Amino acid sequence: MSADAAVSVSVLGLFMPATLGLGIAAARGRSGRDLADWSVGGRSMGLVLTLVLMAGETYTSFSYLGAAGWSYTHGLSGLYVVAYLSIGMTVSYLVGPVLWSYARTHGLHNISDIVAHRFAAPWFGAVIAVLATVFVLPYIQLQITGMGVVVATVSYGTIGLSLAYLLAFLISEVFVLVSGLRGSAWVSVLKDSLVVITLAVVFVYVPLHHFGGYGDLLHRLTTERGAWLTLPGPADKALGLSWFISTAVLNGVVYTVFPTQVAGFLGARSAQVLRRNAMLMPFYQVLLFVPVLLGMAALFVAPGLGDSNLALFEMISKDMPAWLLGVIGAAGALSSIVPTAVFMLVIGTMWGRSVLGAHPRTAARQRELSQAVTLLAGVVALVMTYAFPTALVRLSVLSYEGMAQLLPAVLIALLWRRMSALAAMAGIAVGVGLVFWFVFTDRDPFHGVNAGLLALAANLLVTVALTLWRPADTPDDRLARPEEHTHEEDRAPAPSG
Amino acid sequence: MSTNASRSLFRNRKSLWWLAGTPLAYLGVLPFANRVHPTLLGIPFLALWLLVATLLTPLFVWLAARRDPVWLAARDRGRGPVPADGEGPAGTAEGGVR
Numbered sequence: 001m002s003a004d005a006a007v008s009v010s011v012l013g014l015f016m017p018a019t020l021g022l023g024i025a026a027a028r029g030r031s032g033r034d035l036a037d038w039s040v041g042g043r044s045m046g047l048v049l050t051l052v053l054m055a056g057e058t059y060t061s062f063s064y065l066g067a068a069g070w071s072y073t074h075g076l077s078g079l080y081v082v083a084y085l086s087i088g089m090t091v092s093y094l095v096g097p098v099l100w101s102y103a104r105t106h107g108l109h110n111i112s113d114i115v116a117h118r119f120a121a122p123w124f125g126a127v128i129a130v131l132a133t134v135f136v137l138p139y140i141q142l143q144i145t146g147m148g149v150v151v152a153t154v155s156y157g158t159i160g161l162s163l164a165y166l167l168a169f170l171i172s173e174v175f176v177l178v179s180g181l182r183g184s185a186w187v188s189v190l191k192d193s194l195v196v197i198t199l200a201v202v203f204v205y206v207p208l209h210h211f212g213g214y215g216d217l218l219h220r221l222t223t224e225r226g227a228w229l230t231l232p233g234p235a236d237k238a239l240g241l242s243w244f245i246s247t248a249v250l251n252g253v254v255y256t257v258f259p260t261q262v263a264g265f266l267g268a269r270s271a272q273v274l275r276r277n278a279m280l281m282p283f284y285q286v287l288l289f290v291p292v293l294l295g296m297a298a299l300f301v302a303p304g305l306g307d308s309n310l311a312l313f314e315m316i317s318k319d320m321p322a323w324l325l326g327v328i329g330a331a332g333a334l335s336s337i338v339p340t341a342v343f344m345l346v347i348g349t350m351w352g353r354s355v356l357g358a359h360p361r362t363a364a365r366q367r368e369l370s371q372a373v374t375l376l377a378g379v380v381a382l383v384m385t386y387a388f389p390t391a392l393v394r395l396s397v398l399s400y401e402g403m404a405q406l407l408p409a410v411l412i413a414l415l416w417r418r419m420s421a422l423a424a425m426a427g428i429a430v431g432v433g434l435v436f437w438f439v440f441t442d443r444d445p446f447h448g449v450n451a452g453l454l455a456l457a458a459n460l461l462v463t464v465a466l467t468l469w470r471p472a473d474t475p476d477d478r479l480a481r482p483e484e485h486t487h488e489e490d491r492a493p494a495p496s497g
Numbered sequence: 498m499s500t501n502a503s504r505s506l507f508r509n510r511k512s513l514w515w516l517a518g519t520p521l522a523y524l525g526v527l528p529f530a531n532r533v534h535p536t537l538l539g540i541p542f543l544a545l546w547l548l549v550a551t552l553l554t555p556l557f558v559w560l561a562a563r564r565d566p567v568w569l570a571a572r573d574r575g576r577g578p579v580p581a582d583g584e585g586p587a588g589t590a591e592g593g594v595r
Contacts, residue, residue: 079547083523086554090519093558097567098506218539229533229541241531245524252520272571275562282519282554289548415506482505483567 004322005156011326012154012333015194016171019187019334023175023341026186035367038180039109039349041267049185050277053342054264055284056188058085059195061146061336063288068295069309075228077239078292082285083248088255089281095256095411096265096274098480102414103266105481110259110266110346111410112354118413118478119421125354127425128406131432132259133347133377135399140343140381144168145389147336153313154329162386168336169382176341177371181267184341191334198331199290201324206294206315210301217297228296238445246450254404254452257411259346260339340378348374398439401452405431408463414480417473423466431459512564518557522550 036042045053070078099114108114111132116125144165151164175183211217221229232240255261268274291312298311305311317325352370357363409424438444438451446454507513530546537545562568 076543076547079544082547082551086523086551087520090516090554090558093516093561094506094513215539218536218541222533222536222539222541226533230531230543241528245527248524249520270571272568272575275568275571279555279558279562282551282558285551286548289544293544480506482508484570
């Protein structure tokens, strides 16, 4: 091991036990044995923890690797991520409190038991849990892979990919099993501090070191790489205006029912925390401009990269002091570990509540079952990472578009008394079927439009038609309560469990 | 209690129209913003516009909230003599101790 590698690995080695310690310590003084204490942080998180958790969840290792890699290849169209996150956060002002209030009133933990309760149909909750797992699992593998790449790079290759994968799995499993959502929120505090600091450093360092400063970098970009600075970009003509707009709309709406975001909503101590959160979170997106810009800077510094995901790290790993590279590596690693933990937790929660724990005989053991599945989900993703590195990544393409198809059942159903389980399920079947067909026959985007949006339109059409044909009459207590303008809103009883 | 939850979600909350500002800023304006020039401080126009939209987003949510009766009711409750449900002054809401 070279001297540089020894330094950066040591720095990395300092942060990983700190992460574990912080994550485990988050559970101290909270001896509750309820599932809710673990799965949604006891529904007690204030503004700062909620903000750090939810905004931080959106800032994954994708932001270090994928965003820079995307702009390296496709240019500014990578900013569709910023557009959809901002739209989603805006929508969450309205949707977050609806889901929070519904879940708190009825003691619910995520989208699967929300659906099961709304339709008084445990089988429907199980269907949602299984589908959501299929759509979330690929993200766990993406994060584990991302951590592997980051750690291997900053250790100058002395820590191999396989070992890095294992570390990502072990660290996130241990603290999420002990401390649940609250542990993830506390580790997010460390992670987000590191991310903000290291991105600021990189933001200043790269243009000064490799160019004459920002003036020179921007001048070279506008004169030599103009094709990167508009849509559709240089590489793929399908990534044009209609693709950008339809993807931002679809993902922006799906954002509020994505299980990891829902876990964040439900963990808040009041609806007002979520409204404040919606106001503050968008500021966080400014950070995403840094990797997008620097990904394009890499066009000049490291042209012709085989793996564009290394664009950012190629630029910084050559000349940067080893200790600083270690800190950046820690930020990148934590950006994998935190989302991985929350992804595993929501899969575990949904299975514990809606599949394994749905039967009266197992209902008393929902927390243990949830934790067991949390472990299992991580093991499956880890084994897949080793054995079939590309299989799940292929699936991840349809994750957001597939999750979108759950929107009518999870959210619209709470507001529409007449929607029946049959109508919602038929809509999901049509929508998910279409997404698979579009994606696996290489028809996404379809004539320049996000295929998930088209599938959602078909899904809604089926749901509305069947609802009008055979309307249900849902009792009041299974619908979202109206938002109170007076003073009762945040005082819904919080049942245990 | 209203029998139509979706209607009552929006009832008397006209200021929520401000929330439409976010998609309009990002997407409605996009066809006109999809260009390299003019630049400001060297920043190409599309990137500049998306940055402006990102900074406008919190403003739209704030504009929606400041006249939203639901927001106002919850805020007043937080300022009241008995903080409802942990809703104290914003600074105390760290969630670490309770």
